[in-house]
Amino acid sequence: MSIATVFEVVLATVVLGFGFWTTAVRKTYSAAVGFVAYGLLVALIWVRLDAVDVALTEAAISGGLGGVLLLGAAARLRDSETTAAEAPGNLTRACAAVLSVLIAAALAGAVWLLPEHAPTLAPRIVANAWATSLANPVTNVLMAFRAMDTMLEKVVLLLAIIGVWSLAPDTAWGGRPGPCHRADPNGVLAFLARLLPPVGIVVGIYVFWTGADHPGGAFQGGAILASMWLLAIMAGLADTPATSRRWLRCILIAGPGLFLAVGLGGLWFGSAFLAYPAAYAKPLILGIEVAMILTIAATLGLLLAGAPERSVK
Amino acid sequence: MSLARDMMTIAAVSAGAFFFLAGTVGLLRFPDTLTRLHALTKADNLGLGLVVLGLLPQAGSLRDGFKLIGIWLLTLLAGATVSQLIARTAREGETAK
């Protein structure tokens, strides 16, 4: 057994152990902490599998926004947990166990029955990569060969933010999302919130820009930018904008809107919906990505901030 | 030249691994939250610094080297902030009891 295999066994054991602990532990708070740590370790596995794009997404989401979201939810649940401590009955537990075993067996069976050579379009993508002059095959797939999926994904983000906003009480509609955060302006948190965002913004733009040729892209970059925005909000240095602001709504629809406009332009001037003219493929993709990183950063930040709670007045 | 680089990598990464060992022993052996926090944020940061130092000779370009150093500086900042924040929460929890 080579040393690399030993390493892989250690990595898999640690991650599996963590997954088991996260499921088995009773307190919601501990489970949330466990899940954040689990997500960071999964990023290591993605690097080992040579899927660095996925590893970057995992690191950007589970390290920053996911942790804030889960720990916030756990803190909110903890107040209700102590009052309503209902334990599920034996029948419920048995049913859950049977269901889990069945799902695990089905998954194991599916993995077992996978064909020896999976059907793949990878060679054709590599062969046609010249058309967009992007060297990163993942960005190529996301922005050119499967652009439709990416566009609809951004529409889903838009629908999600509408869903969150619709939870607002009537009096707060169009107001600022989330509570007002206060922190000691000379404290550690405010210090970090002044020091980190300039670095974070540069890293976010770098991850976005390098996505053309190396792993990275608008989603990972947008997630980093959103985290920096949230840091300033949590430290009380910035406030969330009122959701009725015109510029905010413009940013929210900029990404999918531009994507859709370019797609319809392809239908009008070119051969098909979302068909980029070969000469302008790269500038068009870059334009869409710039609009998308703004949309993604704003949407993710606002999703985390929650429903409007304070009216504008 | 290549041999000297490899020697430096081996020496620095080994030293880094030793400090990770020290940090983990501290986590296992120290009795309370504050001392364990001390072991975690001091020894491990030094360990990471030594690993970065060991990887510098293997870096492909100057830009990669700067990125490695940048990662270490960010981690130092994170370690300093997190230890302060967690320690204050731990102390507040103790005085509340």
Add this chain to the structure above:
Amino acid sequence: MTEFLTAAVGFILAMLALGLVSILRGPGDTDRMMAAQLIGTAGIAALLLLGTVTGVPAAVDVALTLALLATFASIAFVKKGLSSLDTDGAGITEDK
């Protein structure tokens, strides 16, 4: 060289696992919160070594993202979540 670095990743990963076991045993939430910080250092070290071993230079970018966001889980913990109203005062009452 590759074998030495792989062994170093394995060792640091084992230290990471041992540390996590010790942290997650508790006793308090504060101890558990250190898990994120432990991964922030040991995990990044493992990632950097892994990137060099497997010849994936972009692993450095993943490490950069992790280092940048290493504080977030702890901040969320101290603020008791973005959604709570800070009624218990944690996060405000820093030392003057």
